[in-house]
Amino acid sequence: MKYTKLITRCAGIWLMRDFAYKYDFFIKTLAVAVYDVLGPLIALFIYSATPGLPGWNFYQFLLFQGTLIIVFGLGRTFSASLAWWTLSAIYLGEFDQYLLKPYPTLLYLMALTVDHYGLVEVAVGTTVVTYSATQLGIPLLTISTLIYIFLIITAFFVHLGSNIIISSMGFLAVKSEALLQLYMNLMDFARYPLNVYGPGLRFFLTFLFPIAVTSFFPAQVLLKGAGIKMLAIAIIPVAIYFTISLLLWNTAMKKYRSAGG
Template identity: 25%
Template sequence: MRYLSLYFHFFRVSLMAALEYRFNLLVWTFLNLFWTLLSFVGIELLFGQVSSIAGWPKQEIFLLLIIWTIFHDFLSIFIRPSLRQISHLIRHGKFDFLLLKPVSLRFLSSVQDFGIDSVSRFCLTSVILVFFLRQMGIEPSLLLWLDFTLLFLSGAIIFYSFFFALAGLNFWFINLFNLDDLHSRLIDAGRFPIDIFRGRAKTFFTYLLPIAFIAFFPAQILLGRIGSEWVVYGAVMASVFFIASQLFWSLALRSYSSASS
């Protein structure tokens, strides 16, 4: 209960900070919507030349892109802003303040900041998803929506854990390159069907660094191509990534030496 109250407190603080700069918030919202539009136009241009990509017709690629946008925004709201802060806190010796608090360090490092500017696009694309599915002639049952949500959340936990573990590298390498850029590039790769990859690359992106969880598996379950067993697989993968990231983080934390305070 205490953690839940802390979570909402942090969210409220981020919301208040974002609303202080309303024009900024408006500009970022507009830009986010604009880039989404551009992605759709890019796909439209490619489909001006071909009728399918790796066996996926235009409508299904659009579905993939809608789900990818929702996933991207989910991470941008709830996960990436806090993880972005970690390197800054370590580099400037401010991480001590987190260590001294009587709260789980992982929790505190993961909930300090929220990306409020992605909320509007997240809501908008979620609504678009429902209408788009209807247009495709797909009316998912409540159980299918549940499977979809669980797969989606598994993907979010997998990528949160992976990025959290990567943030641990900051304890060893203070001047690490821009991890946020790496996050973006990895997530971007999830826009396309995994079927474009072949051989080892396909195995790698399905099982080891499963970008398939970003949009591919959730889209597949909505299209009725995979069953509920993949939800179980998602839960197993999410647990493995979560535990592994905790072990890696604990190991890395031992190398932390306060920079200034």
């Protein structure tokens, strides 16, 4: 309850700040949308020049891309600036102020770093998914859709977890901007379906850095339905990944509060 209040307060504050420069606000909103449309546009060009990706026709791939955009959008709204914000607070020696507030530090930081532009992405992604699902004749009001939404929320925790890991590493090691850069590059592996990659990478993207759940598994659920085994493969690694991130955060906080940064 308090968290909802906080996060809306923050979003409101950022929105008002950005809105003070109206042109910039509208162009930025537009730019975010344009950036998202590039993926589907590239897909269209690839599919009109080639037979496309094995196992995926154009609309299926479009649905895949749309899913990716939704997840990126959620990640951006609620977690994408978390690591960056924390790292710069550590760098500037200004982290103490977050510990002085009577609220769980991680939740407070998440509220502070809310980014409303991510909602534009969620909207664009939803439109792309709805459009391609209609073209494919997939009914949208089924259990599969519920599972799809559930998997998308699961996928959000990969982004959140990654941000928490990078933030924690900022306390445990110096210069973890490197990890942030690495994470952003690794995220790009989610842009194409799992079956494109070799077996080693597939394993890595499913179990170790479970980014496959941010696009591949949810799209599969809508296209081919959900199986228990597939859901387990999609969800369990994320649960482990996220738990590890929280453990790491607690270690980091312990270290910070005993060593003073």
